[in-house]
Amino acid sequence: GLRWSVPHPVRVLLLWIEPQVLSDFVEGRMHLSLPAGALTDRAILDDAELCAIACKMAQVMAADPVGAEVILEALASVFMVVLARNHGLPTMDRRPASGGLSEAQLARLDRYLEEHMTERILRQDLARVTGTSVSQLARALRQGLGATPGQYVLHARLREARRRMQDSSTSLKMIAADCGFADQAHLSRAFKARYGLPPRAWRQQVATPPAISGPAPGG
Numbered sequence: 688g689l690r691w692s693v694p695h696p697v698r699v700l701l702l703w704i705e706p707q708v709l710s711d712f713v714e715g716r717m718h719l720s721l722p723a724g725a726l727t728d729r730a731i732l733d734d735a736e737l738c739a740i741a742c743k744m745a746q747v748m749a750a751d752p753v754g755a756e757v758i759l760e761a762l763a764s765v766f767m768v769v770l771a772r773n774h775g776l777p778t779m780d781r782r783p784a785s786g787g788l789s790e791a792q793l794a795r796l797d798r799y800l801e802e803h804m805t806e807r808i809l810r811q812d813l814a815r816v817t818g819t820s821v822s823q824l825a826r827a828l829r830q831g832l833g834a835t836p837g838q839y840v841l842h843a844r845l846r847e848a849r850r851r852m853q854d855s856s857t858s859l860k861m862i863a864a865d866c867g868f869a870d871q872a873h874l875s876r877a878f879k880a881r882y883g884l885p886p887r888a889w890r891q892q893v894a895t896p897p898a899i900s901g902p903a904p905g906g
Contacts, residue, residue: 787831792817800843
């Protein structure tokens with residue numbers, strides 16, 4: 688989870704967000720994708736919305752109320768939404784909220800994909816989970832998220848593959864199978880198209896080395 692530390696009194700609040708954390712948040716919670724290089728090492732000091740959220744965070748930290756960490760995590764989520772919307776995402780036509788799926792439908796959809804990741808997933812399956820027809824589902828995803836059902840499933844598979852790739856002890860062949868790709872080559876092509884790097888190169892940048900087992904100290 689997040690850790691918060693601040694000297695008192697608060698005069699300056701510097702917020703720094705790990706790029707991968709922001710990217711995962713935008714994909715997982717906003718169902719969008721940050722363009723490559725968006726927000727890279729760029730100070731943002733002139734956004735009134737972000738300043739207002741940061742001031743609220745500073746007030747919470749200064750007051751240190753019961754449940755402060757929960758409040759700060761909620762404000763941090765709002766901060767990332769505004770940051771991505773105002774400075775990281777390409778300009779796009781605002782889609783009417785009524786045209787997309789509800790949060791409950793999206794939650795059911797994501798849970799279904801997580802539980803059936805290794806299987807072939809049909810549009811009929813997604814429509815059944817969301818309580819829509821196939822045509823209604825396609826229209827809702829297009830209007831609400833700008834994606835087809837196939838793209839939505841592929842992005843879910845890629846997010847799970849990327850999460851698992853952070854453990855360098857798991858082979859790409861196994862990850863491809865567990866995430867529903869035809870083979871490792873299929874995963875590699877889709878991953879590079881989505882994230883700009885082939886899996887091996889991406890993994891070299893962020894993967895966690897495998898744990899080394901051995902006798903306990905002094906054993």
